[in-house]
Amino acid sequence: MTSAVGRRARRRHCRDGRRNPGTCNYGPERDGHIPELDSKSLTSSELLLRYIPDAMVVKAFNNIFFKHLLSLARPAGAADRSYLPIAGDSAPAKAAVTEFIESIGYGVVDAGPLADGWRQATGTPVWGTPYGPFSNEKGRPVDADAIRAALATATR
Ligand SMILES: NC(=O)c1ccc[n+]([C@@H]2O[C@H](COP(=O)([O-])OP(=O)(O)OC[C@H]3O[C@@H](n4cnc5c(N)ncnc54)[C@H](OP(=O)(O)O)[C@@H]3O)[C@@H](O)[C@H]2O)c1
DSSP states (O other): OOSHHHHHHHHHHHHTTOEEEEOOOOOHHHHOOOHHHHTTSSOHHHHHHHHSTTSEEEEOSTTSOHHHHHHTOOOTTOTTOEEEEEEESOHHHHHHHHHHHHHTTEEEEEOOSGGGGGGGSTTSTTSSGGGOOTTOTTOOOOOHHHHHHHHHTOOO
């Protein structure tokens, strides 16, 4: 959705208090400096929530390159099914996002509340690299244990 109509739809969607997968990554060189993120007093999803307080934000998809997301989808039960971390404060919203992610070919690892979203933020061990280099669009399958291990070794 790239049109003004799309932007209005997204805003309406947010105002309705629905579940919003937060895919955002913070990059000061691209986004400009944001004091709350530079000081690490908030995660990017917590900051997003300030702008859409009625929404239920679940941080998801931010750690995988979109071409890998396309290539690595596998049916439930496949030995090489890949996993994605999610972080959020609402159990029902997490359940809805989990159901969606599972429906498109991935398993889910619960990475905790939104305050722990930094564990999957830009540059952390779980961000991008587990699924292989961006230069190889096929990507590399990543199981749940590898995602858990990467989340556990993140430092802030
Ligand atoms: N690309 C990836 O592989 C990938 C993977 C994981 C996470 N991410 C993260 O996801 C985020 C989006 O990345 P992207 O690749 O999807 O970027 P993108 O293709 O540039 O899309 C950005 C979208 O945001 C909309 N937008 C921009 N400013 C807006 C505003 N003020 N209000 C409402 N909508 C606005 C744009 O709408 P218009 O086109 O109408 O302006 C566009 O649809 C980034 O934080 C990125 O780091 C990207």
